[in-house]
Amino acid sequence: xxxxxxxxxxxxxxxAVKSVSFRVPHGGSLGIVGESGSxxxxxxxxxxGLNADWTGRMAVDGVPLVPRRDxxxxxxxxxxxxxxxxxxxxxxxxxxxLSEPLAVHGIPDGEARVRRAxxxxxxxxxxxxxxxxxxxxxxxxxxxxARALMTEPEVLLLxxxxxxxxxxxQAEILNLLxxxxxxxxxxxxxxxxxxxxxxHLCPTIAVMQLGEIVEMLSTDDLRxxxxxxxxTTALRALSVELQES
Amino acid sequence: xxxxxxxxxxxxLLTETPSSRRQAAWGRRYRMWLAFSSNPVAMxxxxxxxxxxxxxxxxxxxxxxxxxxxDLANRLAKPTAAHWFGTDELGRDVYSRVMYGSRVTLGMVxxxxxxxxxxxxAIGCMAGYFGGxxxxxxxxxxxIFLAFPRLILALAFVAAIRPGITSTVAAxxxxxxxxxxxxxxxxxxxxxxxxxxxxxxxxxxxxxxxILRHVAPLCLDSLIVRVTLDMSAIILTxxxxxxxxMGVQPPSPEWGAMVATARRFILEQWWVPTIPGLxxxxxxxxxxxxxxxxxxxxxxxxx
Numbered sequence: 001x002x003x004x005x006x007x008x009x010x011x012x013x014x015x016a017v018k019s020v021s022f023r024v025p026h027g028g029s030l031g032i033v034g035e036s037g038s039x040x041x042x043x044x045x046x047x048x049g050l051n052a053d054w055t056g057r058m059a060v061d062g063v064p065l066v067p068r069r070d071x072x073x074x075x076x077x078x079x080x081x082x083x084x085x086x087x088x089x090x091x092x093x094x095x096x097x098l099s100e101p102l103a104v105h106g107i108p109d110g111e112a113r114v115r116r117a118x119x120x121x122x123x124x125x126x127x128x129x130x131x132x133x134x135x136x137x138x139x140x141x142x143x144x145x146a147r148a149l150m151t152e153p154e155v156l157l158l159x160x161x162x163x164x165x166x167x168x169x170q171a172e173i174l175n176l177l178x179x180x181x182x183x184x185x186x187x188x189x190x191x192x193x194x195x196x197x198x199x200h201l202c203p204t205i206a207v208m209q210l211g212e213i214v215e216m217l218s219t220d221d222l223r224x225x226x227x228x229x230x231x232t233t234a235l236r237a238l239s240v241e242l243q244e245s
Numbered sequence: 246x247x248x249x250x251x252x253x254x255x256x257x258l259l260t261e262t263p264s265s266r267r268q269a270a271w272g273r274r275y276r277m278w279l280a281f282s283s284n285p286v287a288m289x290x291x292x293x294x295x296x297x298x299x300x301x302x303x304x305x306x307x308x309x310x311x312x313x314x315x316d317l318a319n320r321l322a323k324p325t326a327a328h329w330f331g332t333d334e335l336g337r338d339v340y341s342r343v344m345y346g347s348r349v350t351l352g353m354v355x356x357x358x359x360x361x362x363x364x365x366x367a368i369g370c371m372a373g374y375f376g377g378x379x380x381x382x383x384x385x386x387x388x389i390f391l392a393f394p395r396l397i398l399a400l401a402f403v404a405a406i407r408p409g410i411t412s413t414v415a416a417x418x419x420x421x422x423x424x425x426x427x428x429x430x431x432x433x434x435x436x437x438x439x440x441x442x443x444x445x446x447x448x449x450x451x452x453x454x455x456i457l458r459h460v461a462p463l464c465l466d467s468l469i470v471r472v473t474l475d476m477s478a479i480i481l482t483x484x485x486x487x488x489x490x491m492g493v494q495p496p497s498p499e500w501g502a503m504v505a506t507a508r509r510f511i512l513e514q515w516w517v518p519t520i521p522g523l524x525x526x527x528x529x530x531x532x533x534x535x536x537x538x539x540x541x542x543x544x545x546x547x548x
Contacts, residue, residue: 050443074449087440091462091544095266100458101448111266126262129269147444 001026001187002047002155007056009042016042018211019056024204026061029181029188031198031219033235034208040191041082044157047189048079060155075105078148082160084140088132094118094143095128101150117146121176138169145176149184156181158190162197174200195239199223207232277542287538293531301347310338312345313496321514330520333507337496339520346498346521349410350480351528353499356414357479361421362472366464368422369429370456374437384430390423396485403491413492417482421475428471432464466540473536477529500525 002024009017017039024030032040046054052067059065060077081087088097098114107113118125121142132140141161148156161177162170178201181188192198198205199219207215207229215229227233259276263269281287300307309329316336324331330339372383390398399416406412436442437460445455484501486492493499500521507518 048447050446069449071449074447079444079447081440081444083440087444089441089445089459092459093269095269100445100450104448104450104454129263129266129272144444148447151448 001028001061002030002189003057003059003062004043004047005057007043007046007054007058009039009046009051009054011053016211017046017054020208020211020213022206022213022216024187024189026187027185028204029186029190029202031202031205032189032191032208032213033193033195033198033205035193038208039211040208041159044079044159044189044191048077048157049073050079071105075151076153077155077157078151078153079157079159080141080144080148080161083164084137084144085132085164087144088140090132093129093131094123094135097132097143097147098150101147105151107151113150117150120149120180121146136169137165138172141165141169141173142176145173145180149180152184154185154187156186156188158188160192161190163192163194170197177201195222195235196243207235280542281538284538284541286534287541290531290534290536290538293527294535297347297351297528297531300344301351304344304348308338308341308344310341312337312342312498314338321510321517323514324516331514331516333503333517334510339503339517342498342503343500343521343524346500346503347524347528349493349497350483350500350525353410353414353417353483353493354476354479354528354532357417357421358472358476360414360418361425362468364418365422365425366429366461366468369426369431370433370460370464372426373430373433374452374456374460376437380430383426387423387426390420391427393420395420395482399482399486400489400491403486408491408494410493413483413486416486417479420482421479424475425468425471428467429461429464432467433460436460436463466543469536469540469543473532476532477525480525480529500528 004023005021006019007017007021008015008019020039020043022030032043034040042051045051047058047065049065049067049069054067057064060073065073092100095114098117099110101107102110102113114128115125118128123139123142123146127135127139132143135143141164145161158177162173165173174197177188177190180186181201188202190198190201195205199222203219205217205219205222206213207217209231215227215232217227217232221227222232222236225236227236257268258272260268260272263272281291309327314337316332318336319328319332320334320336322328322332322336328338328340330343333339333342368383368387372380372387398420399413402416402419403412406415442455442459445459480501483492483499484505487499487502487505493502495502503521504518504525507514507521510517511519
């Protein structure tokens with residue numbers, strides 16, 4: 001479903017992503033982990049069309065991607081951002097936020113769709129006309145997820161969707177995402193610096209360091225400790241240490 | 246659970262769980278009004294503004310004299326029962342002229358604000374949002390307009406066309422938009438790279454839809470304050486143009502021109518320039534207070 005070959009992204013004189021290749025099958029889900037600044041979010045932004053300065057080859061469902069995406073692309077590929085406090089327009093109610101994608105794509109029957117979307121992410125209908133600042137962090141992230149799903153995309157890009165949330169809320173959001181992925185048959189890429197979070201959702205994991213993918217392995221291998229690259233081993237050790245403490 | 250549906254219209258408006266978009270929208274408006282009306286300073290601004298516009302609308306009813314009728318035997322008279330605010334250097338009734346002048350002055354201010362505001366906002370938002378060469382071109386044009394002394398540019402413009410209310414409005418609007426554009430650009434720069442704008446781009450919305458619906462509303466706050474502060478300056482620029490013979494032509498009454506022509510009597514017959522000056526002051530203050538109040542209620546976080 002998603003093919004990325006030799007993707008490189010430059011910011012002026014820094015090469016943030018260096019010739020990265022991977023593929024995600026239809027209905028599959030890839031986790032990308034790495035430290036801050038390893039280029040993992042940059043890959044997502046290039047894939048989503050938010051950053052046009054890339055070279056290499058990217059394709060979604062066999063269709064090669066160009067730097068300028070058309071509207072049909074945004075109907076199929078959507079993204080959830082890291083910070084739920086920053087990804088919702090401060091002056092728009094939940095209803096307006098969810099109706100906007102429908103208005104852009106001319107999808108009819110908005111009223112019912114908004115209600116169904118709120119239902120799907122387990123938000124009460126009472127928050128429909130609230131502003132973001134009247135919601136909790138977890139509720140906001142649910143709204144952001146609902147917004148991403150309004151156009152019924154096939155691909156969902158998740159940029160650290162839980163890292164700005166409380167631990168208890170993190171679990172809820174992760175379960176919601178796992179649930180949605182199964183129900184909607186979504187293909188997804190999830191970026192995180194937290195191995196445990198990624199392992200919860202993705203069967204395959206790519207480990208990044210300084211703009212390169214240093215290792216690709218399955219979650220089972222990771223759990224069993226069958227890592228080959230020292231960076232993966234270090235990340236895993238840190239994760240285990242954190243969980244045990 | 247209280248099964249009783251809210252029966253009063255107030256309850257319907259203020260319910261925490263509106264059942265339709267219409268109800269939510271009206272509830273929002275009502276809440277805004279409640280917030281606005283609980284701010285006494287803003288209410289003072291609203292009352293003054295309404296009164297000013299009533300004066301302008303009802304000028305023929307309120308005026309006691311013909312604003313252009315001269316009475317040279319009775320020039321520069323003190324305020325009396327016949328002439329409430331006295332008479333000017335040609336014996337015209339100052340009170341009637343102030344009433345009629347509100348039409349010209351308020352009309353000009355509104356026209357300038359309604360042209361310069363949207364133009365400045367559009368140019369600033371576009372420059373800030375697109376960046377790159379669009380930003381450079383638009384901002385250099387803005388700088389050129391900013392670099393010219395306001396009055397000289399307006400003068401040149403009016404002289405090139407012909408003096409009158411329309412060209413005065415156009416000239417002042419021409420000089421009023423650049424600061425607004427600069428402000429809107431600065432605001433846009435802080436907004437354009439936020440995640441919520443990125444999310445809007447991901448919906449597939451075009452840049453103009455994003456600017457209009459998502460960027461511009463956030464620039465409005467500082468813009469409203471700036472514009473209301475500018476209103477008194479607009480009145481004074483109009484007066485200066487009138488004084489130089491390039492603005493509103495006599496005998497049509499205009500507050501700024503009234504102050505300007507009566508300046509030389511300020512020591513002996515102080516009321517002649519003071520009364521229209523007070524009118525300018527009250528109008529500027531009213532717009533300012535109103536703008537400040539409106540800005541406060543526009544931000545949903547403040548409610």
